[in-house]
Amino acid sequence: MKKSALQIARAEYKPKMPKALHGYIKVEEGAATQSVADQEEVKKLFPHTYGMPTIKFVETSEKTSYPAINVGVILSGGQAPGGHNVIAGIFDGIKNMNGNSRLYGFLMGPGGLVDHDYKELTADIIDEYRNTGGFDIIGSGRTKLETKEQFDKGLEILKKLEIKALVIIGGDDSNTNACVLAEYYKAINAGVQVIGCPKTIDGDLKNEMIETSFGFDTACKVYAEVIGNIQRDCNSARKYWHFIKLMGRSASHIALECALQVQPNMCIISEEVEAKKLSLDDIITDIANVVARRAADGNNFGTVLIPEGLIEFIPAMKVLISELNDFLAHHQDEFNAVPKDDQLEYITKNLSAENAKVFASLPAGVARQLTLDRDPHGNVQVSLIETEKLLAEMVGNKLAEMKAAGKYNGKFASQVHFFGYEGRCAAPSNYDADYCYTLGFTAAGLIGTGKTGYMSSVRNTTAPADQWIAGGVPVTMMLNMERRHGEMKPVIQKALVKLDGAPFKFLEANREAWAVGTEFVYPGPIQYFGPKEVCDQPTVTLQLEQAK
Amino acid sequence: MKKSALQIARAEYKPKMPKALHGYIKVEEGAATQSVADQEEVKKLFPHTYGMPTIKFVETSEKTSYPAINVGVILSGGQAPGGHNVIAGIFDGIKNMNGNSRLYGFLMGPGGLVDHDYKELTADIIDEYRNTGGFDIIGSGRTKLETKEQFDKGLEILKKLEIKALVIIGGDDSNTNACVLAEYYKAINAGVQVIGCPKTIDGDLKNEMIETSFGFDTACKVYAEVIGNIQRDCNSARKYWHFIKLMGRSASHIALECALQVQPNMCIISEEVEAKKLSLDDIITDIANVVARRAADGNNFGTVLIPEGLIEFIPAMKVLISELNDFLAHHQDEFNAVPKDDQLEYITKNLSAENAKVFASLPAGVARQLTLDRDPHGNVQVSLIETEKLLAEMVGNKLAEMKAAGKYNGKFASQVHFFGYEGRCAAPSNYDADYCYTLGFTAAGLIGTGKTGYMSSVRNTTAPADQWIAGGVPVTMMLNMERRHGEMKPVIQKALVKLDGAPFKFLEANREAWAVGTEFVYPGPIQYFGPKEVCDQPTVTLQLEQAK
Numbered sequence A, B: 001m002k003k004s005a006l007q008i009a010r011a012e013y014k015p016k017m018p019k020a021l022h023g024y025i026k027v028e029e030g031a032a033t034q035s036v037a038d039q040e041e042v043k044k045l046f047p048h049t050y051g052m053p054t055i056k057f058v059e060t061s062e063k064t065s066y067p068a069i070n071v072g073v074i075l076s077g078g079q080a081p082g083g084h085n086v087i088a089g090i091f092d093g094i095k096n097m098n099g100n101s102r103l104y105g106f107l108m109g110p111g112g113l114v115d116h117d118y119k120e121l122t123a124d125i126i127d128e129y130r131n132t133g134g135f136d137i138i139g140s141g142r143t144k145l146e147t148k149e150q151f152d153k154g155l156e157i158l159k160k161l162e163i164k165a166l167v168i169i170g171g172d173d174s175n176t177n178a179c180v181l182a183e184y185y186k187a188i189n190a191g192v193q194v195i196g197c198p199k200t201i202d203g204d205l206k207n208e209m210i211e212t213s214f215g216f217d218t219a220c221k222v223y224a225e226v227i228g229n230i231q232r233d234c235n236s237a238r239k240y241w242h243f244i245k246l247m248g249r250s251a252s253h254i255a256l257e258c259a260l261q262v263q264p265n266m267c268i269i270s271e272e273v274e275a276k277k278l279s280l281d282d283i284i285t286d287i288a289n290v291v292a293r294r295a296a297d298g299n300n301f302g303t304v305l306i307p308e309g310l311i312e313f314i315p316a317m318k319v320l321i322s323e324l325n326d327f328l329a330h331h332q333d334e335f336n337a338v339p340k341d342d343q344l345e346y347i348t349k350n351l352s353a354e355n356a357k358v359f360a361s362l363p364a365g366v367a368r369q370l371t372l373d374r375d376p377h378g379n380v381q382v383s384l385i386e387t388e389k390l391l392a393e394m395v396g397n398k399l400a401e402m403k404a405a406g407k408y409n410g411k412f413a414s415q416v417h418f419f420g421y422e423g424r425c426a427a428p429s430n431y432d433a434d435y436c437y438t439l440g441f442t443a444a445g446l447i448g449t450g451k452t453g454y455m456s457s458v459r460n461t462t463a464p465a466d467q468w469i470a471g472g473v474p475v476t477m478m479l480n481m482e483r484r485h486g487e488m489k490p491v492i493q494k495a496l497v498k499l500d501g502a503p504f505k506f507l508e509a510n511r512e513a514w515a516v517g518t519e520f521v522y523p524g525p526i527q528y529f530g531p532k533e534v535c536d537q538p539t540v541t542l543q544l545e546q547a548k
Helices: A005-010 A039-045 A083-097 A123-129 A148-160 A172-187 A216-237 A253-262 A270-275 A280-296 A315-330 A332-337 A340-350 A353-361 A364-372 A387-404 A430-448 A502-516 A540-546 B005-010 B039-045 B083-097 B123-129 B148-160 B172-187 B216-237 B253-262 B270-275 B280-296 B315-330 B332-337 B340-350 B353-361 B364-372 B387-404 B430-448 B502-516 B540-546
Strands: A024-032 A053-060 A070-075 A102-106 A118-120 A163-170 A193-198 A241-246 A302-307 A414-419 A454-459 A469-474 A479-484 A487-492 B024-032 B053-060 B070-075 B102-106 B118-120 B163-170 B193-198 B241-246 B302-307 B414-419 B454-459 B469-474 B479-484 B487-492
Touching: A039 A479, A039 A487, A053 A430, A070 A083, A083 A102, A083 A123, A083 A163, A083 A430, A148 A163, A148 A172, A163 A172, A163 A430, A172 A193, A172 A487, A193 A430, A216 A241, A216 A253, A216 A302, A216 A414, A216 A430, A216 B216, A241 A253, A241 A387, A253 A302, A253 A502, A253 A540, A280 A302, A280 A353, A280 A387, A280 A502, A302 A387, A315 A332, A315 A340, A315 A353, A315 A364, A332 A340, A340 A353, A340 A364, A340 B340, A387 A414, A430 A454, A430 A469, A502 A540, B039 B479, B039 B487, B053 B430, B070 B083, B083 B102, B083 B123, B083 B163, B083 B430, B148 B163, B148 B172, B163 B172, B163 B430, B172 B193, B172 B487, B193 B430, B216 B241, B216 B253, B216 B302, B216 B414, B216 B430, B241 B253, B241 B387, B253 B302, B253 B502, B253 B540, B280 B302, B280 B353, B280 B387, B280 B502, B302 B387, B315 B332, B315 B340, B315 B353, B315 B364, B332 B340, B340 B353, B340 B364, B387 B414, B430 B454, B430 B469, B502 B540
Parallel strands: A070 A102, A070 A163, A163 A193, A193 A454, A241 A302, A241 A414, B070 B102, B070 B163, B163 B193, B193 B454, B241 B302, B241 B414
Antiparallel strands: A024 A053, A053 A469, A102 A118, A454 A469, A479 A487, B024 B053, B053 B469, B102 B118, B454 B469, B479 B487
């Protein structure tokens, strides 16, 4: 593996850790906990892991000796910057407790546990991956650990390798499943602890004990870098509107954080669209109005940030898609028999009046995609819709109407972009490098102190790293009951953008000025070696959330 | 203007310059020059500026005093990182010669000269823009300075502002026009010198005296950063083929440089496609074969880099497009009368057999675009074709055929990307910050020593900056006669990728290994503050070209 100059230099970086983890550690227990909602149901489902106290590690001069332990680790779901540092932290943590401890990685995600695909992660392997992006050290995958069969199959290999603790690094679903697994192994006295780590660039796994999920910081900084560059281009050429879509199916944290970093002319937040019950036409009209106002000042250029999941948050679109799914499921053959050129008209005729109106307002390409590209269950594939193109095209049409009505007199040309894969495997920022390593080291501490069903928790991260607070939170504390595929399931509540939270409030207070003025900020690329104020800042979201 | 932390820190950077420019300068003249070709014709067109010697600045202890001078500057064409530093270099250079000198910027490109739109660039304005990306200090534009009327109109404002020298920062066309302007102003004794500066991220303005155009270094590093991140993702998820299109309509330098930095599985070079007379099917087959070979090793993932101009370099596509343009120009009404669903068939029937075959092989969407989306002159708009999607789709089809024939047994899923605007306005790398500032400072030296019709030239840039060689090259030396819009015109030869040059040879020697193995390199983001080997490296292209 040929390494870049930066990779070689960056390998030397020593992640910063809280003071409490520098020497011998002691557990300080908080009060017993409750799940965030549905306490009775959750308690019933997790009799062995419910109600445990939160945990905080504190410094002690008391030396503890730990037996050697074999630990397994799994990377679950989409990549996020810093995963390798979590694993390095676990490795150093368990070696620190006992030099004879061993770490095994299960390959290509949770499937590796079930299929018994693994490799031992030795010091020379770990050293190759310190402070690097990607999940390639053991790979990741999307298999869900949900069934007793999987748990039992996994246990076989855990027993064979004498693994006494398993760390699952993943998002909300994976941590929920980690909790179910912890409960099961405890219930059957399997002798295997299970610890979770909060990962996702989407930033939607957070609560009072989990300040942020790892990778969100780095990914947003990469997106903000390229958006900033586009904005500088936009402001130099002064002739394009750039429609920029960003990852985030369920929550708009990424779009919001990027907006706070780059100050675009507009940023759409799905949660606001849903709360205000905006229609697609409302959104288009809002954008077109900003375009027109800027054009009146001679500024025929600008930027709009769009969260990936937008379409599914527009109530009218949700209703339309639901009717489309339903109608097509029952009229597939009839639909197929209609000549291609008449299909859209056929659909329009058969929808309810309200949905027909929405459907007719869509550009032909999108309307066609909604009827033709369906998944194996026959459902419309919303994720295939190129929302950035859809909005650019519809804004163009709206502006043409406004021009005809004498309400707009500018030039409109657009460029579209989508950023996702560019950020998920970037080398972690100092923040994520430190945070991830500490999460891993903390997970080792939870293992050493015999915990199971906990998520590694590191807080106070807007302060310098030596003041960070490391510990564990019972996963059951974050659970509530939600309907999934028709069944009530215990799940970790997804953290959506709060419309009364400080980050959104900041956007709200400034967006009028950003829309009309050109107040672009150009963050530039992540720096690993420069001055503290350049290299060591957490996200704006976190700074605003934590500000007193 | 709110500045990012990086921008504030970066403002302090002092660009490095060659030793010869640190103190008083003296001109050392080389031999008289000849144009690269068509000497007689070029000489006839440029009687006053042909044959001038190359110039090199050398150190001297002799103090020269310079009169105060008013200078104008124009940014022409697409943005490139470092333009602001060229302007800062000009400003510091002319102030260094005489503190009463003044700099005027013409706004939004060459049009600003013709329309008399300008602003004086004072020290406080210049200081705001040092080491930043973008052209927003005065804006840029694509107006071509070509006619006597424009030249005379420009002269009015130059006289009014008492401007004695004009610096035009642009690509090959803009520098050709600068040369025509220099010749004209000299011929009419206008008393205005004209100096050019080599700008373009495409890297196609280079020759023995111009090592590289500015911005190429930074832009390629930004693209290599995001491609590297995608490759790390690709290698972690192991389930996608990423088709990545990069800027470069006329030449594939950007794709080649990125390939040298990131070692993708494949990189297509337009110049090779043309030289080997490859068909679209040849290219598709090549890619599909690599996909199949990797699949046989269990690797259903990879990366392919694609230069933006590819389609126009495929001889068979060129011929097809030419026949399409011709046919549609003469049968527009007939074509419009054909029902939409029959249009493709109608076209196919009317093309020559060879072109009909190529046309029929295209995905329907692309074929439709070729017949419907035409520019105001009725020509097919090749630039609208999403080549990355076209290739991904056609490779998928080819693999399906191969699978049916038992020659392929893998899984193929693709993701597409296009990077352009992300790199053009990034904050210049140390290399570009130094190179651009030196180009500007050198332009001031050429002005101070009375030159016109020269391009600022800075060479030996793979050595430490104090050993760089600064001077000037007569633009006429780079000219040859080429047919443009039916007329023979003097133009600067575009530097395409040389198939016998060291950079391409390096790709050629390694691509087999890169295709089958997974030898991705992850360059990471541009660093401005770290160790020398991370921050101060020129492009791989330049290093290979300059290596003895």
